[in-house]
Amino acid sequence: MSLRELLGVDFPLVAFSHCRDVVAAVTNAGGFGVLGAQTFTPEQLDQELTWIDEHVGGRPYGADVIIPTSYASGPELVVPAGHRAFVADLLAAHGIDLTVDDALLAGRPTVREGLGEELLDVVFDHPVRLVANALGVPPPSMIRRAKATGVPVAALVGSREHALAQVRAGVDVVVAQGTEAGGHTGEVSTMVLVPEVVEAVAPVPVLAAGGIVTGRQVAAAVALGAAGAWTGSVWLTTREAGLPASTVRKLLAASSRDTVRSTARTGKPARQLASAWTSAWSTGPAALPMPVQGLLAEPVLRRLDTLADKGNEEAMALVTYFVGQGVGLMNAVAPAAEVVRAMAEDYLAATERLAGAS
Amino acid sequence: MSLRELLGVDFPLVAFSHCRDVVAAVTNAGGFGVLGAQTFTPEQLDQELTWIDEHVGGRPYGADVIIPTSYASGPELVVPAGHRAFVADLLAAHGIDLTVDDALLAGRPTVREGLGEELLDVVFDHPVRLVANALGVPPPSMIRRAKATGVPVAALVGSREHALAQVRAGVDVVVAQGTEAGGHTGEVSTMVLVPEVVEAVAPVPVLAAGGIVTGRQVAAAVALGAAGAWTGSVWLTTREAGLPASTVRKLLAASSRDTVRSTARTGKPARQLASAWTSAWSTGPAALPMPVQGLLAEPVLRRLDTLADKGNEEAMALVTYFVGQGVGLMNAVAPAAEVVRAMAEDYLAATERLAGAS
Known part of the structure; x- marks a missing residue:
């Protein structure tokens, strides 16, 4: 058929x-x-x-x-202290006031x-x-x-x-x-x-x-x-998609050279906007296995999205989004x-x- | 027009x-x-x-x-001793009897x-x-x-x-x-x-x-x-091209996943067959700037081609060739x-x- x-x-x-x-x-x-x-x-x-x-x-x-x-399940799902500290230091270096504690990570996806x-x-x-x-x-x-x-x-x-x-x-x-x-x-x-x-x-x-x-x-x-x-x-840049305005702005401005295949978000290689987040992890500790890296990354990145949307430039530099190289050809919002x-x-x-x- | x-x-x-x-x-x-x-x-x-x-x-x-x-010209064209030693060690680890000296490097391209x-x-x-x-x-x-x-x-x-x-x-x-x-x-x-x-x-x-x-x-x-x-x-795999038989064999056998974008041959990122040579450099010293990396790499790789053609398996593992991912679709020699x-x-x-x- x-x-x-x-x-x-x-x-x-x-x-x-x-x-x-x-x-x-x-x-x-x-x-x-x-x-x-x-x-x-x-x-x-x-x-x-x-x-x-x-x-x-x-x-x-x-x-x-x-x-x-x-x-992975059970004890394997724990985010090691070293990785938490790495993220805490990264956020501090960008002047982002966000504590990487259990309360934050509890906002993790199911x-x-x-x-x-x-x-x-x-x-x-x-x-x-x-x-x-x-x-x-x-x-x-x-x-x-x-x-x-x-x-x-x-x-x-x-x-x-x-x-x-x-x-x-x-x-x-x-x-x-x-x-x-x-x-x-x-x-x-x-x-x-x-x-x-x-x-x-x-x-x-x-x-x-x-x-x-x-x-x-x-x-x-x-x-x-x-x-x-x-x-x-x-x-992603259609009117209906409803992404944060800061993300849409980043997507529209990005060229085809502004993406990177990185393990920094899920633990497996995934293409996304290159940002201060992906760049820090490229020389930081090895990413955790899936799904543990996401348990650490996602709650933090969501908070950064919110901060970026409020105009925080440092958060804007850190936020990323899964997108392909075709982003270079995406230059306007349309229905x-x-x-x-x-x-x-x-x-x-x-x-x-x-x-x-x- | x-x-x-x-x-x-x-x-x-x-x-x-x-x-x-x-x-x-x-x-x-x-x-x-x-x-x-x-x-x-x-x-x-x-x-x-x-x-x-x-x-x-x-x-x-x-x-x-x-x-x-x-x-680059003049003294910049000298291959540092550390890089020579790295290649000498790599060849020794593969049991290849080849001295990385001035005589070998004099066979460099103009x-x-x-x-x-x-x-x-x-x-x-x-x-x-x-x-x-x-x-x-x-x-x-x-x-x-x-x-x-x-x-x-x-x-x-x-x-x-x-x-x-x-x-x-x-x-x-x-x-x-x-x-x-x-x-x-x-x-x-x-x-x-x-x-x-x-x-x-x-x-x-x-x-x-x-x-x-x-x-x-x-x-x-x-x-x-x-x-x-x-x-x-x-x-490269046409009858007229006349590449070494060992290289042709490697090209025909290669899948689209068997290439790598590496600086190990010219000093600039160039896609080629992944081999023990590219893999060693990926964790070795930083490649030298163009054209110095080539002054070191080319004479060695040419000797390895000759050895591979004579059936030396270790040389075969090291040799590489500039080729794109399309190599996975190249499966026969033809005019x-x-x-x-x-x-x-x-x-x-x-x-x-x-x-x-x-």
Whole structure:
């Protein structure tokens, strides 16, 4: 089955976002929105998906859940004193008045084992047309439940070898994500990875991800053999996304050279805005394993977001955000539907340019 | 003027090679060969270009010269004792019997000031249709002489800012080279860099470089707005290239994850096969500035090539070669003309796939 048939869309554009408004807007504009479910509790997720159901009139959308194959737990989840001290010193050096204590770290995201499965319960209670796993091979339960309900399963990969492992595990759609992508990412570029993965997993459909923020890049992805594009960064500066104003300002100002692949936020290499935070960790202690680094980093970075939004320049220098190199091509805030339309037009223009050139 | 008119070719494929046989074969097959002139003396270069003239029957080709804006000279060209000792220890640890002394280092490539201009004298004595500068902004003399003889000037860039500087200097064709490329390279991927540079320098034509070893990738480059592709790595495993058998074996076996951007060979970040050599330098002393690192590295690596070719496994582990991530898609030795034909067919198939998809 072609990807268009599989997902029920005309324009092969998948939009990943943590914001329900973006997901609904993209789906309503003819693309395919995917909600990042991981930051919600099961109750919150049910509210978000219910809201989407009420706003898309039956048009297709999906959800993305991270279910790691293994998870640290118990005493391993303690943040070592040395790492706390490193962050405390870093904040002090920037004149930020914030105590790195248990109270602050208690504001950490929920990472308990079993959460992924509970989120999946919620996802399958809604009429999703795709369920994705953003990190590693989906657990057998996810694939089994998806197949039982007839929902295709997608998984993100950064190498040919991982793509083959995903297909062996039963994945229906492979997202080949190049190193230029925001978030967790490998080292091979989109230009090379996509044809490699397409050849390796054919006839399984492949979505190209990594650096794609314009329609001409979606066309390039299709020329490379992909069935369409999986995008994330480009939605961050849409009107609906509602990021802190300080973050939006940083994103709009950033060039393609202003990102870095760093372990400083989650413990695994993830591309994000280069900042005083990522730079300090690049010469600081080794990042903690996932998810412990996040237990330390996330509460601090959230407080810094708030301070930056209030005009604190030092906090502004420290804040970061997961985003790909495509940020260099993101220069204005626009409604998500307008971005979809502009990408579709640019895609067609690129297709015609290519047809005219040959 | 369009790139096709500028270069006089139908298929927008530029092939960079240090081997005259590859240059002539690509040009004769309908592409555009560019000879890397830098490793020759002026006398040798004249022989090479004369041979090409005799074999291409007036079809278009070009030459690439590296003229750095500044060059270390005199006492700065001495390799420090500590770095020599590091290499001596590394070789000893691998059981390689090779003394890192003045006699060995005397086999270093010629790097004297003024060589670039002398090479240019030779280049302009031949009917080249393009002259390229692979590193930095071409000196005013190069641009002046090229314009006087009506030869377009190309320059390689790894960022939008460098592209703008090149156009200000008078360059006629910008080669936007992504981080996945072999050799000296920046950090921005081809997928992002090409549309950035195209937009920045329009209407100056842009060639896309970095990871491109198949026709579908040339099509993707054109979809991104490029006038064509600049390729290098893919010609290394052609029959004509004549690389050491051990190197060819390593290239064919390498996956896209087997390259690294390292300063261990020239002193500037250059993508090459990851090997015991690049890995040792990644935790060793800081690389020396260009061209001093090369004075130390090149004579040693050449001896290791010879040993590897004789079956020395430890030398095989150490040898490296400038190549891009596209090496993962290079899996067989073929004549260069056949590679051009396969790329042209694959380009057309991708164009049709894209037309069919929209």
